[in-house]
Amino acid sequence: MITPSSLPGLTYWVKTFGCQMNFHEAERVSGLLEAHGLIPVATPDEADVCVFMTCCVREKADTHLAGQVSAMASAPTPPSGRRTVAIGGCIAQRDAENVRKSMPRADIAFGTQALPRLPELIMRSRAARAGRLFVDVEEPYDAFSSDLPQVRANAWRAWVPIMYGCNNFCTYCVVPYVRGRERSREAEDILAEVERAKATGAREIYLLGQNVNSYGHDLEGQPSFAELLREVARTGVDRVRFTSSHPKDLTTHTLDAMAEEPAIMPHLHLAAQSGSDRILKAMGRRYGKADYLALAREAHERVPGLALTTDLIVGFPGETEEDFQATLDLVDEANLQGAYTFIYSKRAGTKAANMPNQVPSEVTHARLERLAEAVQRVSAQAHEKLKGSLVEVLVEGPSKRAAGILVGHSPENFTVHFPLPEGADAKTLTGTIVDVDVKDARSFYVQGEIAGDAR
Ligand code: SF4
Structure with missing residues (x-):
């Protein structure tokens, strides 16, 4: 029989792939499981319940995950005599059928909105015969994972989501398909969570969202992102950071808040993706290189001592040497002091997956190396300036x-x-x-x- 008392005493282990939002959700998984009496352990071998929080932004993560899940089959028997393997997050949401085929050892596939129901899914799975996959990819958009209990990985930092989902549909990206449209949280709930984090030792608050600058557009009577940022800074927490910002939505008000509120750190992560107008258009980014450079200039002018970092993709379909050169130039022109650099990853269901002229892998790898060198050079110059201070x-x-x-x-x-x-x-x-x-x-x-x- 399935009862809430079926879980206490079981051990659990969580492995996270992907972005900060996944790390935040993994902390909620831990909070939820511990509230149901499960005990954390350091390795999967000791765990009765193994949870994988997955990311489907890049193909490599899929392959890595399938390898780790299949390794579960040869892991030692856990204390309870039976191991439950749960696949959560974007991969489960996108394609639960694929979880069934490529990860036969999985017992549960739970989507990005199904997190609150994980304990119940574990109970049902453990009450059923082994080998059956329980799938929950329902999308009740009124539920936020941030309302669940939490075990923070670090006492000193709290990830605080302010919105979920994305409306932008960049042509290479699966996020709007797996995380849905933009939904903002009420400012009151965000501020209450910040206060709780502060009271339990957080020195740094990291506000999260796929596109934080469009915060509040979907809710009546909410502050703008810049106003919210100021309110969070005025709670008295030592440091406030945020990610990610889409260039088309970054406002002067946000830059002014960064300049005027000492607790907001002088770091802006502004995803450029490419320096080529032609490629930016094909990506559906809705800005050009000149717009990005103007924003970078304004950010550096308004926020004293600002460090600007970015995301850059090489090898988007049709990217020529000339397009790539424009991206290389952007690194110096915008004074990008750090960048996450990626090779374009073809994701099924996106527009770019069907575009002609996919770039051969030997070309993309060589470009990635050249881009990484350029970013390292600019970031080494920024580091050099800190010497003696x-x-x-x-x-x-x-x-x-x-x-x-x-x-x-x-x-x-x-x-x-x-x-x-x-x-x-x-x-x-x-x-x-x-x-x-x-x-x-x-x-x-x-x-x-x-x-x-x-x-
Ligand atoms: S802004 Fe574009 S890249 Fe970022 S999550 Fe939304 S669709 Fe994906």
Whole structure:
């Protein structure tokens, strides 16, 4: 029989692929499962319930996921004697049938809106025979994952979604198909969540949305994004960041809020995708290179010390060497101090998947390398300028690669490395804000030493 008491005592493990929204939703999965009495464990081998939060923006993530799920078949038997494998997020939402075919070890496929029903799905699955796939990809758009309990991965940072979905239908992107149209949360709920996060130790609030600058357009009487940003900054939290911004919706009001509210960090992630007008048009981005450059100039003028970063795609169908060169030029012209660079990934169901002149993979790989070099060069120049200065760093914890080194980020979101001072404790320093005297600059980070006390 299925009862809510079927779950307490089971162990669980969550693996997340993809964007910050997925990381936020994984924290809600943990919160929800722990509210139902499940116990977190560090590895899938110890887990009665394994949850994969998936992303379908790039093909590589699909392949990686299928490999990890099939490895579950040879994992040791978990404590309860039976393992339940649940596939959540975008892949489940887009194509549950494909989950059935490519991941026969999966017991549950739950879509982007079905998260609140996961405990019930686990109960039903465990009460049924093994080998049956339970699918829930219903779309009740009135439910927000942010209303669910949460276990934050870090006490010092809280991801706070302000809206879900996207109306833009860029021709290469599956997001509007798997996450639906734009739905904004009430400002009152967002601010209450920020206050709760602050009260439980968050020093940094990260506002999330596929296109944060169109926040509130779908709700009556809500503040604009710029007004919301100011209200969040005025809660007294130390740092406020946001992502992602579509260039067509970025407003002067948002830039002014960034300039005038000290808690809003001087970092703007403004997705350009390409520097070629022809490719931007084919992508359906609704701006040209000149528009992007004008925005970049205005952002640098209005927000003192701003760092501008972006997303860039190479190898979009029909991209010529000349188009690619325009993207390379954009890196210098817009002073892009960091970029997530991607090879175009053909996604079934999007307009671009059927476009002619798909670019051969040897060409896209060579372009990606050249683009990465250009971005590294500009970001190394920005890092070089920090040498000899004191930067304020929110300490995020020990480096995963180098013993005795702590890692954090500056207000501009530059990565900062510094040694753990003698006699100090890494755990106590994590989540504090320190000044770091920058001694050296590399392409991907700067390094220095703590100066003064943590606060
Ligand atoms: S703005 Fe374009 S790329 Fe971004 S989520 Fe929406 S459709 Fe996708």
